[in-house]
Structure formats: C-alpha cells, structure tokens
Amino acid sequence: MEDLADYRREIDEIDSQLIPLFERRMDVVREVARFKKARNMQVLQRDRERVVLDKAVARLRDPGYAAEAERFMNAVMAISRAAQRRDIGGALPREAAPLTGKVGYYGAPGSFSEQALADYFGEDRERTACAEFEDVFTALRDGEIDYGVLPIENSSTGAITRVYDLLGGYGFFIVGERRLRIHQNLVGVAGATLDTVRAVYSHEQGLEQSSRFLAEHPGWEQAVFHSTAESARLVAASGDPAKAAIASERAAALYGLEIIAPAIENSRHNATRFIVIGRALAPAGADKVSLAFSLDNESGTLYNTLRHFADRRINLVKIESRPIPEELWSYRFYLDFEGDVDSDDVRGVLAEISAGAKDFRLLGAYRSDRD
C-alpha cells in the first residue's frame, strides 16, 4: 500500500490543476456578469445550469459519481452566482412602476386568488386563470402573463408548501402581496340542503380550513379537487343536490349556486396571504424582503445566519423550511424580514447571508400588506 503522504501528494498535484481552472472559470463568470448587467438579465439561469450539470455527468468515466459530480458543479455554480451578484451590485433588474400587463392567477374565475388579483391590480385588469399552481409559473416563464397571483400561507393551516417549492424552483421574484379575510361557504345547486349533500368538493385548503364543520357531518365524502372555484363550477355543472363545494361567495354567485351554510371556516380570523410574482424585482420603495437559502447540516449554521438579523436589528417576520428532495434530510429555508432592499443594513445582511449559505437567492422585495 502506498503511503498517505503519497496519496496527499497526488491530491496536491490534482488541486494544482484544479485551482487554476477554477480561477479561469471565475474570470469568465465575471465577464458574464458584465454582460448580464448591461442587459438587465437575471443572474440565475436555471436552464443553463441544467445543461452544465448534464454535461458534467455525461463526462464522467464512472457514472457512480453522478450525484457527487452534480453536487460539485452545483457548488461551483452557486459560487459563480454569488460573485456575479457582488459584481452587479445594486443593479438587479427591476420592474417599472406601475406594474402593467396581463396577470395570471391560480384557480378559476371566482377563486380567492382572483379576488386578491382584483384587490391588488383593480377589477378591470386583464387576467387569465391557471388551473394548477405550477401553471402560473410556466405561463410567466413562457411570457403568456407578466405577473402571477397565488396563495402562499393561511392564518390557520400555515404555509402552502407547494407554492414555496415552486418559488424555490423557478427563478422569479415576489413583487407584491395581498392579505384577504377568507370566508368559506358550503355551496350547492338550488334545492341542495344539509340533508341532500353526500359529497363535498374543494381544494385541500377549503376542506382543511373548514374541518370542524365537516367533522359535524361524518357521513359526507370529502373530495379534494382543484381550486375552490373549480369545485363550485363542477358542482354547478353536475346539477346534483347530493354534491356541494366549499368556495367563496363570489364563486357561488358566478356559477349560480346557493349558499347552504355560510362562514364555515374554523377560525373567525381566517385569512390568506397571496403573493404577486414577476420576472424582475419590484420597483423601489419596498419595505419587506424575502430570500431563500440552504445550509450545511452542522451545528450552529442556522444560528450563525440568523444572528446577522439580530446584530443589525432587522425584524424577521417569517421562517419556513422545506425539504430538498435530492439531498436526504437537507432543508431549504425561506425568510421574510422587514427592510428596504436598497438600505445599507439590508444590503449588508444579504451579503453576510449569501457568503455563509448555499444556493442563496433573493426572492423578492415588495410593499407589505399590513392590517
């Protein structure tokens, strides 16, 4: 067997080639930053990163290293993105004010997201329904819409985790938010009553937010369907008094349904927070910032990240963690905090966190919707 010193000499020799290559790569990456700055382009280019990862794996002699090669290149690209963000500095692409254009929303006409859209952009704004959460993201990616509106958290059921995961996956920005008081109603066709109903359709949020009311009717089948509005549409189309939906008053009126039981939500304070997403950061004047990052699973990493907020007396308003499916028991953290993204303190804290965390991403800076 060779000596440990021999192995280490060999590793040193390899690194002596690796580091100059890394340096060359970083030089090119910073040229790319200049290019992006001139064209107001986003730093993160997910499609390109996928290509880089696929090429790396294809070049392996031993495919057994595929997962490691991906992690290696992911780390290299996270470092190059951080360098590009440093170079580009405050010149992140921003939306022009006011936010004009076509808006997509989750659900169907009559959904709570449509209500949030009407509240935020005005009733007259041109809009398009997106049946699934991801459809809002793909429509924005494909240029079919300029902004999207989706729910992100409910005051009683918590985070809408699927939307968090999509936010982490697509490279878009949160440009605004709207909070809405949510009343859930049991709605059905003319003649439907608590006695005729056998099955209740709704989005899982509608069912969850009304779980106490539903518990009083144990004989009813609970069917998870698309959005609350889509559920109302289904019930109207069926014409069947045995079917009911949990949906808004707005949806009931739109689809000609009657309210069998009003305000069936568990909590008197039931409210949902909706986000408005866009392809670039909101115009200046924001007072709330959202970001995402992951950390090494080691003692103190989360503390060492969060302490920067305390040191700068920045108020953290929300933290959510979501599993990273590709990395067993690893998590991605989503943080919301108060502050102006153009202030020295917020710039400082973003620099501190991006230096210590992996896959750091500024998710948005926008005006908060306070009560």
Ligand SMILES: C=C(O[C@@H]1C=C(C(=O)O)C=C[C@H]1O)C(=O)O
């Ligand atoms: C260098 C670029 O910027 C980022 C970093 C990449 C990399 O290091 O290879 C790839 C895509 C971008 O997310 C680029 O856009 O090509």
